[in-house]
Amino acid sequence: MHRLNAVVVLLLNLLLVVLFAPQTHAASPNLVIYQVQAGGLVVDVDDKTAATREYISIYNSSDADVDISNWCLTNKANTAFACFNPAAVNESLHLPAHKFATVSSDNFANANNFIPDVNFITTNKTSGSIIASGDIISLIDPNGAAIDVISWTSTLSLSGGYVLQRQFTAPQSEILVDTDSTADFQKVNGLEIPSSGVEEWVMPDVCLNVDGIQASIPIGFISDGRGECDPEIVDVCTNLAGVQADLPDGFRYDSDSVCALDLLPIKITEMLPNASGSDDGNEYIEFYNPNDIDVDLSNYIFYVGVDNSSFYSFPTGSRIKSGAYLVLYNKEVKFTLINTNGRVQLRSIDGFMVDESSAYTDPDEDMAWSLIDNTWQYTNQPTPNGANLSSLDTENISIDTVSSLQPCAANQYRSPETNRCRLIVAANSVLAACKDGQYRSEETNRCRNIVSDISSQLPCAEGQERNPVTNRCRVVGAVLGASTLAACKASQERNPETNRCRNIVNMPIASYTPKQTEIN
Template sequence: MRGSMNSRSILLFYTIIGSCFFIGHTARAAADHLVISQVQVGSYGNASDEFVEIYNPTEDDIVIDSWSLQYKSSATSTSISKKNLPSAKICKGSYFLIAHSGYDGEAVADHTQSSVSFSSNGGLVFLADGDEFLNSADSPKIIDKFIYEEVAKATAGEADKAFFRTGYSGDSFADFVFQDASPRNSSTTPCFGILPDETDEDGSSASTTPEYLTKSSNVKIYRFLPNPAGTDGGNEWVELINNDSEPILLDGWLLDDDDKGAGEPSSDAFTLSGVIQPGEIIRFLIPSTAFALNNSNGDEVNLYFGDGTLADAAPYTVAAYDDGIFEFRDGMWQPPTLPSSGGGGSLGSSSSSTSNNQATAQLAITITEFLPDPIGDDEGKIWVELYNPASSKASLSGWILDNRGTSTLPSSSAFVLDSSYSVPAKGYLVVTIPPGKFTFSGASSTIRLFKPDKSLAQSVNFFDAPEGKSYGVDEAGNWAYDFPTPGFANVFGVPLANVEVSEILPYPVAGDDEFVELYNASGTPLNLRGFRLRVGTREKVLNDALLDGNGYYVISEEDLPINLRNSGQEVVLLDNLGRELDRVVYPRSPQGQAYALSEGAFLWTSQATPGESNVMVLGAAVKAANNPSAVKPVSKPASQSGQVNYQKLYDEVVKTNQELLQRLDNLENALALLAENSVGPANAQAVDLIESNQSESPKNGSKIIYLAVAAAAAIAFVLLVWQFFRGKSV
């Protein structure tokens, strides 16, 4: 049986070892985050037949934006593979299917990738809220994880097997079973148009099946790939676009290459399923068991409605070279023109004129803004903003970005965009250049945009890039440096508002509410209309609200984009132009404590002060401890009538001892703080307290422990002497 579980000990081994790297991330309750619900690691004869199924068990729709799927072959491995996921909404109770390009299951993948491949010897799979490589066991970016052991190979004829989630304890061995695969995608539980539950008079639930259009002539063939590099079978694909204003149910629709007449698609036609939203482009991977497109003598792609009538056709007569993507251009379906004359057959003109608005969208893509010199390390932080002026969504599969080259072709460090990148109609797409790809250096440089056929689409030269400033173009075509506005129209000459996040309460005690507090550090009142608060990946636009100069504004729990995580999260404030004003990442939160800004740094305080100046309860204690009354050394005893004033000596020693005990109490508080907060700003508070008590101690910095022992010995000695002289006087 393919993929049968080997020994329990192997999986337990991965579980224990994994806790040392990344698995230290505590699993949260299933009700508040997305989960990995099913994983398939290859099938008989096809090691790339893989998928990861994501499920939303919460009561809210969740938008993933700049998320990633990451994989390690073992907990001790230093190599991590990563695939950035497209922006998508996963509705409550719905699924999102991420499949490898070699996947041949019946459910259509919501996203296809080839960057992450699983080993049959075991590994660790992570769903991360972020598109950077994971590098910390305490990273709040880890949303869910899955660990699996060695997967045995199946024999011919057996059904595909997958790991299937049955629980939410956080233990992969307890939560997953190995059974027949049953991948589910976003159309399994569609969320568009779902109606609230209705109850009949007899108390029974009425049907709430959403209504979709099942037939629309506005669903068209967008692009297709007849001749993928390498093996064609199972790797050819066809993209459809929905130009309708309504979502269309594709269940029962067909794709074929041989039209036998209306209502008569051939027996090897491929049956579609799922829902295509307005303006959406969906790529369907044609399995090896279905039809195959010709490479040399021409062929046609036919799209049929569910009733078998022809919906659209894309005939072609030109040769299909390796990885040549066909689109409608100059009145015919053809791939891009090769730079050289070789290649066998006429491939058509490369003219930019077109009779198809999708092709226009492709050819009109432009660079409008980019960040050449991010603050700090540039690796993985450089981004490029692309704009699509057309009225339909444009796929950027095969487009290329690079910095410069010694020839007219892209350089070896260029970044090639895959099918997950697309630009909305009349909208922007921000592309982050991943680590290992190009960066900029020197006083001058160039950024270039290439079309899929490697012909140059745009080139922008720039000089002396200031750190943290983007280079953007205005409506007149003039380029200039200014504050970054990624994903929004460029703005020049408008200063940033001096507003910052000043206090966050993520984990209130019973009866209190979460909040995020903003502070206007300028003396000028400011309207917050259009400002946006981002918590994790969720955003909310603020309404009309006047923030007084040097005043506070509290965003209460009911107005937050999403509940604050107790385990730590990122909070970002953007102005009404989309520019970042402040970014705060808070660590795991103690209950009842607020993360508050104090003298330029965030610290935990046990006194939340929404709408008022921050009060650092711990900070006040530290300040008092760091500035105690000077402790005078014990002076030489005075003489009265030739006798030693032992009473005065005793009083001074007791006073000194009390001050030393107070210092020891402060040090105990500091040590307890260190124990409760192994990382974070609280350490700095504790260290300041310890160093202060050391530097302020009597005898010019003598060790406190020695003073305590000396004080105790002195008290004992004085008591004995006092008793002795009292006895002599009697």
């Protein structure tokens, strides 16, 4: 009977152990809860913080680092009372292999002069976040999965500062027991705090202007080398220097990613290689745009010299208006047109030759080398920013002969036929009418006899003829040149109308020609 009672008592005790033993569970072989203290030992009746002096430690049983960023501890109320939150978005918290992470309430840290990896304020100022008489503590990853869970009931109360601690598989071992049974833990009086091994990793952000932490340059971006990244620009013209995000003005797509000029060629029209005085700032090259649109000159390069040894870009922002000239002086771009010989060539930035001047040789001062009627030639009329002009003939300019004749009176003019002074007849003057049998000569403005019947006049003497101009008889020899008249003097000539000698006078060019007014 006594043996039976003893057996019954033993079975009851075993049942009580099973029913009231601490319930533990480990969901991961990597990270497990190592220690739990639900409150401290009350050493003074006035100590009101003992119940809130709470502590938990976590251990990494694996052989690899584990990123514990944003992992949390929760109680049976599913309240996350402590989390491993990084201090910055480019930081992360890692628990190395076989190292501990520590968590404590602020009252525990203050009472023990301890700095944990995570310091929390208890959810209840009186009872704290962990209930000593019974609770469930879970380790939750950022995805909400339970990594490890430990629980206990009132039969294993942790009041009075007791600690629930997981056991190692053997002394000096780095492996904790994790069989999900009561034998994994033991209740100990006193807490031995392990050293923390949590590491704070700082991730370099190579693209500070892009949302999130970019440990490397994202696909489709390019770094500027100063910590910022911009979307990578697709070069639509791989044959042109630099990166062309868009088709440049004046170009067209020739083939895939190859661009060609789609304009009438810009023309080189004039240059001044040998300016008088200093060449600096006075030499120039003139260009002409035959297109009906403005042209961006950043797509062009010009070369100087017979061997194209020097090349230059146009000033930033240079544009040449449609149908207009652009003159580039060597004070704007430091080119040199040497005085002995040279030429200018214009190319697009892809190397295509757009235009080229003929070569000049030993130009005189201020002689422009100009394209005139599609021929390169020198001109003494430089016309920067204007249509080119041929040279003026400075050797054959006529000079008016200065006459020794006395000037005519104010109311007279010099007749271009007789070189004599004649009265100026005003338009409003009234001449006396001619007599009957007379008419007014248009040449002399004088009255002359009207010969109505030439046949009634007396015939001229033998050897004479009637002058059709004067209606008078004259010697026939005067007309035929067979006259025996004495020769005129060296400074004279014979008037073919009067057959008389007259002085030879260098006739000046009249400054005006008066209008002859016919009086009816």
